[in-house]
Amino acid sequence: MTKKIAVLPGDGIGPEIIAEAVKVLEHLRTDGLDIEMNEAPVGGAGYEASGKPLPDDTLALAKASDAILLGAVGGYQWESLDISVRPEKGLLGLRAELELFSNLRPAILYKQLADASTLKPEVVSGLDILIVRELTGGIYFGQPRGIRILENGEKQGFNTLVYSESEIERIGRSAFDIAMKRGKKLCSVDKANVLECTELWREVMERVSKDYPEVELSHMYVDNAAMQLVRAPKQFDVMVTTNMFGDILSDCAAMLTGSIGMLPSASLDANGKGMYEPIHGSAPDIAGKNVANPLATILSVAMMLRYSLNEIAMADRIEKAVENVLDQGLRTADIDSEGMQKVSTSEMGDAVVSAL
Ligand code: NAD
Secondary structure, X not given: OOEEEEEEEEOOOHHHHHHHHHHHHHHHHHOOOOEEEEXXXXXXHHHHHHOOOOOHHHHHHHXXXXXXXXXXXXXXXXXXXXXXXXXXXXXXXXXXXXXXXEEEEEEEOOHHHHHHOOOOHHHHOOOEEEEEEEOOOHHHOOOOOEXXXXXXXXXXXXXXXXXXHHHHHHHHHHHXXXXXXXXXXXXXXXXXXXXXXXXXXXXXXXXXXXXXXXXXXXXXXXXXXXXXXXXXXXXXXXXXXXXXXXXXXXXXXXXXXXXXXXXXXXXXXXXXXXXXXXXXXXXXXXXXXXXOXXXXXXXXXXXXXXXXXXXXXXXXXXXXHHHHXXXXXXXXXXXXXXXXXXXXXXXXXXXXXXXX
């Protein structure tokens, strides 16, 4: 049956990198991939089209699709808008509406890019970790929230960190399932010494672990985890953590690999439907210049084929094609180094298609 893919380019470099990912999908279509692609605006583009960062038609399309491929959202021109209609609300709305609670963020260091990392090659070479971030709960969604005026006239900002047992259990199971398919080591990251909410997190993770006797579960406070990620990152296999801690730690892990432009991500619901996107933002500083690295988005397509469309062989082919272009010495500006051949966004996309 034809699989439906919602293509949401978004803002900034979003349309440029998505165009390269679509080239890859179009090529695979000629090889028998049975897909239908439909494009819609989201983020700032959604706001311009309909006054909403997540237009009703875009949400309906996403709900009716088997998978969603997203570029990135955001830009300077929308920063002064009310928070309720800022581009990021489009992304948060999609995650919440589609119940995409499990965010998979791999940090893999390609051997060809070992020099691109700011860490010593022996600390990072061969790095292969996966951070599982809870995506629809925690402090980014907790109520009450806001900015209020105190009796003395001073303003006070407040947010709420809240997790129910069932929310912790489902992200825990998602992470244990993934750990079973990898090195069977899971590190749960919390701040149980200070935050009651994550004391409960730790308790539930321990409980869930009883159903996964083969997985070695450990716990780490988030401040130590940040330190260990830059000190000895290869000690980790799978890490599971809350929405905000995962947001921060996965960007830190991303930098271990040298470029934010290389890392894909997947956000899954309970049935394997997913939204796939690079971990980076809309990079307004380089938008429209044809210099952005499209590989994170192309690797997001590989994750989509693997986790939502069950086309494992095609996913492997894309990942091998990316290795191939790196072996050829092709580099976008963000990963360029001496002796390599610098290429544009579209040249990199073309090279991946040729390698396929
Ligand atoms: P960013 O990830 O957009 O950019 C950080 C730095 O990395 C910039 O120097 C940028 O040029 C570079 N960069 C990012 N992607 C790259 C790529 N593919 N190739 C080469 N270089 C790349 O983060 P930011 O600057 O903090 O945020 C910019 C905008 O993006 C903001 O509006 C922010 O809200 C939004 N944002 C969106 C998402 C998302 O859509 N998922 C995530 C993070 C930030």
